[in-house]
Amino acid sequence: MRTIQFREAICEAMSEEMRRDESIYLMGEEVAEYNGAYKASKGMLDEFGPKRVIDTPIAELGFAGIAVGSAMNGNRPIVEFMTFNFSLVGIDQIINNAAKMRQMSAGQFPMPMVFRGPTASAGQLGATHSQAFENWFANTPGLKVVVPSTVYDAKGLLKSAIRDNDPVIFMESEQMYGDKGEVPEGEYTIPLGVADIKREGTDVTIVSFGKIIKEAILAADELAKENISCEIIDLRTVRPMDYDAILNSVKKTN
Incomplete structure (x- = not known):
């Protein structure tokens, strides 16, 4: 194992x-x-060249639409929004085209694409740059929504998202880009739609995702001081949600 950001x-x-x-x-x-605005694509232009790592104009509607058409023609685009607040400019392409094309074409057009970038609040960004739209996208049929909480999960889930044949919204907390964690040297993936039990417990269960998992762990530490055993379930994939993990937790606590 090695430690990376x-x-x-x-x-x-x-x-x-x-x-x-x-x-x-x-x-x-x-x-x-x-x-990359958060240096999440550092060195990729040098390795892959300008035909595969492409700077776009400030026009989310335009390049989201290009990605939709590209996916329909057999490519697998990764679209980075500098922040998911800006995805609202391209949300028509995401919801009315990317999410629905496979169903509208009776399966003739798989839509293997990832829309990724930072979500929610960070330092001194103001109200219009600090919003979290996970629930918006998770309520859209045809989209998968992933929000990792650890470095290990981020890599494994993103690889699975890129390989998926449906459009995936992959949201990364703006406050976590500098977080460090261990990842294996070799190849690994984490399946979408499978929650992770971050902490075992018998008295109470906290279900969350993304950076709030770190707060949940701190809350569980405080509860432990009062002899309250707290289970923490990290959804990892908000849609499709792993209801089995939640129901199993309910059965255990009952």
């Missing part, structure tokens, strides 16, 4: 998948020359 895990996942499959490419604002 969250942003490095994202970069490794994309790079490894792009080496494996030439139909995969990355596009978004500042992903190439600037190495």
Whole structure:
């Protein structure tokens, strides 16, 4: 095992998948020359070149639409939004096209694409740059929504998202890019739709995802001081949700 940053895990996942499959490419604002707004694509332009790591204009509607058409023609685009607040500009392409095309075409057009980038609050970004839209996207049929809480999960889940034949919304906390964690040296993936028991417990269960898992662990530590055993379930994939993990927890506590 080795220790890397969250942003490095994202970069490794994309790079490894792009080496494996030439139909995969990355596009978004500042992903190439600037190495990504949060440096999550550092070095990728040098390795893969400007045809596979593409800087776009500030036009989310435009490049989200390009990605939809590209996926329909056999490619597997990764679209980075500088922040998911900006995805609202391209939300028509995401919801009315990417999410629905497979169903509307009776399965003739798989939509293997990932929309990824930072979500929710960070330091001094203001109200319009600090919103969390996980629930919006998770209530859209046809989309899968992933929000990792650890460096290990980020890499394994992103690799699975890139390989998936449905559109995946992959949301990364703006406050976690500098987090460090252990990842294996070799290849690994984490299946979508499978929750993780981050902490065993018998008295109470906290179910959450993303950066709030860290707060849940702190809360569980405080409860332990009062002899309250707290289980923590990390959904990891908000849609499809792992209801079996939640129901099993209910059975155990009852």
